[in-house]
Amino acid sequence: MTTFLGMPATAPRGVGHLRGDTTFPRAARQALGNEQLRRNLRHATSTIRGKSSRVIAELPDWQELRTAGSAIKADVMSRLPELLEQLEARVTERGGVVHWAADANEANQIVTGLVRATGSDRVIKVKSMATQEIGLNEALEAAGIQPVETDLAELIVQLGNDRPSHILVPAIHRNRTEIRDIFLAAMPGVDPSLTDDPPVLAAAARKYLRETFLSTRVAVSGANFGIAETGTLAVVESEGNGRMCLTLPDTLITVMGIEKVVPTWRDLEVFLQLLPRASTGERMNPYTTMWTGVTPGDGPREFHLVLLDNGRSAVLADEVGRQALHCIRCSACLNVCPVYERTGGHAYGSVYPGPIGAVLSPQLTGVEDNASLPYASSLCGACFDACPVKIDIPSILVHLRNRVPHPPAERAAMRAAAYTMDRPRLYAHAQRAAKLARIAGRRGRGLPPPLSSWTVSRDLPAPPDQTFRDWWASR
């Protein structure tokens, strides 16, 4: 099947946040040295895991809901162009304006142009992975427009000149003392006697954000869902800051990845049960805001929807990898991942960390640009079990590992191993030779790189006197 629609195959370089400066193993090694980070992450992820599994256990039909979610997403992928055209037609009918963005550069240009046209030099933002992905804040700043994040965690990241490290809890790597210091250094009008008491910190953010909400005329959001049959957009959140942005300003600009479309209003029934339980461990998220075009006298007077490709068409063309587009950004896979729990999100180099990031980022950028990410997993499978829409992340990881460029030495070793293992007599000789080499090499302490990384923290087993094969022959 071809899905070539004239879209670029990969997200462009030099813009957005899908690529890291270094490989995963190198970045992970650095993160592993940070004991505080590991404690913060272990505490946060195990708390969310516990909450989530408790509320999931309450639903007798959780597995059926997962199957339904997966089936709706598979249906969406099989007729994405048709659904997007339907969404465009409905949004337009209701007074909205739809823009198509092939990639991050185009999306940033469209949004920047729309904000400029309003004459505003500041926008308030609803937490959005799509705008993080394309680096919209940087593009707006370059155009002299100040973006203000209104999600509390996202605000902490923005004021700290930091990067988000979790899809749901972007500041998961920060503790409250660090947050106080960030507020004192960067929040306009903050009380200089601020303590690190969480209610005090929340009140400071609330005061600052209230002033910003009431004085800003343009908002930028993402979308959790776009409903093709009605042209309705939906944002689910916990704090209510999103609703302020979505209802108070004169102009609302929504950037939505093309995979977020769902066919009908009824489909939301499934996702609105799956998403909060899998992500925050809540039975229902506190705020769900939905809007359809514009309504005179109520809410924004102008609404723009930017439909973003940025590599997604190419992901859609891969029948195995395509499942990554089913993701509803709940972050359940991050919270159960033993690798994420120890390295944190920054090690993945992309705004999409954890298991889903390890399959999504390399597909959006082209595997050459994120070649170490498909290996950032022990393939333990916890992510697959946790995913509310049943994305088979381990299988996609294995699939992508076949597409990355392999180091020549590894390729040679793998070829040699396969050659030997396909010849039982040669294999038996190799088993004996390996044993002799091990004994000569003083019980494996002197393995050559890259195998030497094994013996940094573990002993190799003593070689047995006899292989099983030899024992069997001698019976």
Add this chain to the structure above:
Amino acid sequence: MRIALFATCLADTLFPEAAKATVRLLERLGHEVVFPLEQTCCGQMHVNTGYQRDALPLVKRYVSAFSRYDVIVAPSGSCVGSIRHQHAMVAAGQGERGLAARAHDLGSRTYELSELLIDVLRVEDVGAYYPHRVTYHPTCHSLRMIRVGDKPLRLLRRVRGLELVELPAAEQCCGFGGTFAIKNAATSAAMLADKMTAIASTGAEVCTAGDASCLMHIGGGLRRASSGVRTVHLAEILASEA
């Protein structure tokens, strides 16, 4: 019953005791064990490292070595997982439709040891005696790829003299993951450290599991840390006698 043994490359080469114990156990239960000599490796290392093309001959080899047997056993949840869920995929991915169908069929007849004992041979008490304090690590592929569930625990509970102690956070990966332990050595070591702490907290003398690979990793860490805890394959415990 006539049962074909797939020893797995790791047990054959480095941990023959696990495969020998499988033979002794099944023979003690009155079954005939055969060992097809043309077998070598299931190819999981190649598949999981991104060398599916190189794994194809190994899939072919497994299929030709075992096709004529009705029941095959391997003392490894991981290798059984690969045979059951990856062999047909590898074959189909390279246009080998006939092979894929045969591999799929063979996968349904290939069992991990605890599955064979409980689902096929219908035995929970294997007549073993093992007077030690033991904790069980449910390896990821046994747990999530082939879903052995509590079968190994049911077998261990019937072993005379054995005191079974629960492992905290048992379902967390030990950090082995095949070439993951080499490609991401530091992260793997951090995961291993937490697993070793959990094992130490149980006061067990022995940590057991159904996979020689995870035990090699955990055992290597325990030896390096000069821990008194030993790693022993599940098959060896079940084969032990007074």
